[in-house]
Amino acid sequence: MLTIHPADPHQIAVALNVTIDWPAVAYIGIDDGAIAGSGGLAWGGDRCWLWFTVLESKPEYARPVLQMAMRLLRKARQLGESHVFTVRDKQYETSPRLLKLTGFKFHALENDQEVYRCEI
Template sequence: MLTIHPADPHSVAVALNVVIDWPAVAFIGMDDGQFVGSGGLAWGSDRCWLWFAVLDSKPEYAKPVMRMAKLLFRKAEQLGESTVYTVRDQKFATSARLLKLTGFRFVAVEDGQEVFACDLRKASADVGV
């Protein structure tokens, strides 16, 4: 069963072999004691970004991920944000559908990446999990 826990952004960056050099809040997903993914909020380039990375996707992770998105939206709103941005993970065919379900809409292609935005005022009313 997937459980989600707060984590130190630096530890997450080391585990994923990525750089997180913006202010961030991070969470990790564990399933049966195994690290299966992470996500959180990061602030940079004058935007608040939601990020999510999964090592092994399973259909049963969808509901906890949706709940986590809603929690992160509330956190961003509490910190004064009105919009959250994200980049679509093109490795997963279902990523566009997941973004739509969580309230994101396509806004632009920037540096070769599809950027999506979510209006938090609308999302808090629409995302029902």
């Protein structure tokens, strides 16, 4: 069963071999003792960004990921943000549906990436 826990962004970066070089609030997903993914909010480029990294996609992760995204949007609002941005992950065909369910709308094409924005 997937559980989601607050985590140190630096530890996530090291564990998943990713770069997190902006101020961030991070969470990690654990399933049966293994890292399933991570996500959080990061601030950079005059924007607040919502990010998720999934190591292995499973259908049963959909609900907890959606709930976590909504929780992160509430946290961004509490921290004074009016908009949150994210990049569509082209690797997953369910990405557009998840973005729509969480209130994100296409914003712009930037550096060959689809950027979506959610007004909160």
